[in-house]
Amino acid sequence: MVVLKAxxxxxxxxxxxxxxxxxxxxxxxxxxxxxxxxxxxGNVPPKNEVDLTNSVIYHCGPVVIEKGAGAKKxxxxxxxxxxxxxxxxxxxxxIIEKYGVKAxxxxxGMGENTRLACQKFGCVxxxxxxxxxxxxxxxxxxxxxxxxxxxxxxxxAIWKIxxxxxxxxxxxxxxxxxxxxxxxxxxxSALQGIYSELKK
Amino acid sequence: MKAALxxxxxxxxxxVIRKTSTELPDDVVRAIEAGKSKxxxxxxxxxxxxxxxxxIGLAKKKSQPLCQDTGSILFFIHYPAKGVDYSVMTKLIQKxxxxxxxxxxxxxxxxxxxxxxxxxxxxxxxxxTIHAEPWKKDFFDIRLMLKGGGCENVGAQYSLPDSRVGxxxxxxxxxxxxxxxxxxxxxxxxxxxxxxxxxxxxxxxGYLNSKEQLLRKMEDENADPLLAKLETEITDEANRLxxxxxxxxxxxTLLKTKVAAMNRxxxxxxxxxxxxxWAYRRQGAKVTAKGEIQKWLx
Numbered sequence: 001m002v003v004l005k006a007x008x009x010x011x012x013x014x015x016x017x018x019x020x021x022x023x024x025x026x027x028x029x030x031x032x033x034x035x036x037x038x039x040x041x042g043n044v045p046p047k048n049e050v051d052l053t054n055s056v057i058y059h060c061g062p063v064v065i066e067k068g069a070g071a072k073k074x075x076x077x078x079x080x081x082x083x084x085x086x087x088x089x090x091x092x093x094x095i096i097e098k099y100g101v102k103a104x105x106x107x108x109g110m111g112e113n114t115r116l117a118c119q120k121f122g123c124v125x126x127x128x129x130x131x132x133x134x135x136x137x138x139x140x141x142x143x144x145x146x147x148x149x150x151x152x153x154x155x156x157a158i159w160k161i162x163x164x165x166x167x168x169x170x171x172x173x174x175x176x177x178x179x180x181x182x183x184x185x186x187x188x189s190a191l192q193g194i195y196s197e198l199k200k
Numbered sequence: 201m202k203a204a205l206x207x208x209x210x211x212x213x214x215x216v217i218r219k220t221s222t223e224l225p226d227d228v229v230r231a232i233e234a235g236k237s238k239x240x241x242x243x244x245x246x247x248x249x250x251x252x253x254x255x256i257g258l259a260k261k262k263s264q265p266l267c268q269d270t271g272s273i274l275f276f277i278h279y280p281a282k283g284v285d286y287s288v289m290t291k292l293i294q295k296x297x298x299x300x301x302x303x304x305x306x307x308x309x310x311x312x313x314x315x316x317x318x319x320x321x322x323x324x325x326x327x328x329t330i331h332a333e334p335w336k337k338d339f340f341d342i343r344l345m346l347k348g349g350g351c352e353n354v355g356a357q358y359s360l361p362d363s364r365v366g367x368x369x370x371x372x373x374x375x376x377x378x379x380x381x382x383x384x385x386x387x388x389x390x391x392x393x394x395x396x397x398x399x400x401x402x403x404x405x406g407y408l409n410s411k412e413q414l415l416r417k418m419e420d421e422n423a424d425p426l427l428a429k430l431e432t433e434i435t436d437e438a439n440r441l442x443x444x445x446x447x448x449x450x451x452x453t454l455l456k457t458k459v460a461a462m463n464r465x466x467x468x469x470x471x472x473x474x475x476x477x478w479a480y481r482r483q484g485a486k487v488t489a490k491g492e493i494q495k496w497l498x
Contacts, residue, residue, distance in 0.1 A: 063265070063268050078304065079264060079267075079268035081267055081268050084350050086388070108350070108387055108447070109386070109388075109447065129248050129251040129255070129446055130390035131252070131255065131266065131267040132251050133267050134255050134258040134266065138258065153318075155307075169247065179449070183386065183442065183444075186442055187386070187441040187443050188383060191379060194379060194440060195366065195376060195379075
């Protein structure tokens, strides 16, 4: 098990390899479809609220409830599994380049553009277990704030969350390796093998 | 339906939704445990399966949704022909869905396809989906499936012959299509998956029937020996693809396959594949004529 703690430096990211199991500690940002499109259109969130430089992005639309009132008002995340990452494939590489994003968390893997951006700019894709909304919500210790709640709606907003022991697996590293590319190729060749057996 | 019955029936429906969203049925948990035991120690596949089993326990304990995508809401219902008004029953189901959403058992998950608006209730055209048939018995059989978007998106329908897959109009061709669907899905459907497959029908009935196969118990055996054999073979062969839990690589790509056949037109030969994720949320209840849950069906 590798521990990845903020600050997320290029050195720490370059040390990660496909297959590593990682536990993340620190501040991360949720961002899904609406935010990726918005960033891609050239919008920049105010730096004092959301500083994406050297950040970790999580493809997630959490279920968040509001608790307390007045000064005691705060947010609690009650379910927070990853959403399918491929939808952000057209935008991800550009965002990694522009902000020096150091890690992208999601599920289902990403494509060639993201793999190449990870290699070039020192980023990794970290795969969380899809459907594990409760285990992952438990690893979220605090909601620091939210950006764009009005603009994007709750699931699509940028939630600033403090995580501890947040469990993921490296499936695209910064050295050009992608577990997704590998498994796709090996399963395609296994399928052809089974097909030729079936013909006999 | 009398007011007292309506109230009881409504409460029972909300409880069916809560249980479906937060607890996996025992037969599914057994299959997941069996899959976990097959993965090698210290592999990513084992690690994923451990997180999955932890998540199942945690969701049940906290009575919170297993997965934040609480999915398409699919009801399969038999109701007493005598004394139950279909439209009243349907309204109660919609009311129960809205109430379960408010309580957080369901995410605000239903979007107007034209405007993109989400009214936050999960009630709208096509949501919830209710398949209901009257019967002569004096109780309700209410089954619910919550099917998330990740796995629904990797479902597939083939029209044979299919030249890309190299599938002809026979059982060999059927098998090739189903294995192709599993390979195409990779880890995107949140595997290990469970397949519902229907050979034949038209495009709509084929897909619907393939979903209905997912109402069968994991351990049941197909009454048709030919299809029973096909089910076992597909699962075994898919597990040789090495895709594994979440697409991490590993031995457990599928937990089960369920196959059915419907008649087809001479001109059509469809193979419809519904992929269900490991978060296989389906539950059901026998509900008495008084609206009370008498027993759970899974």
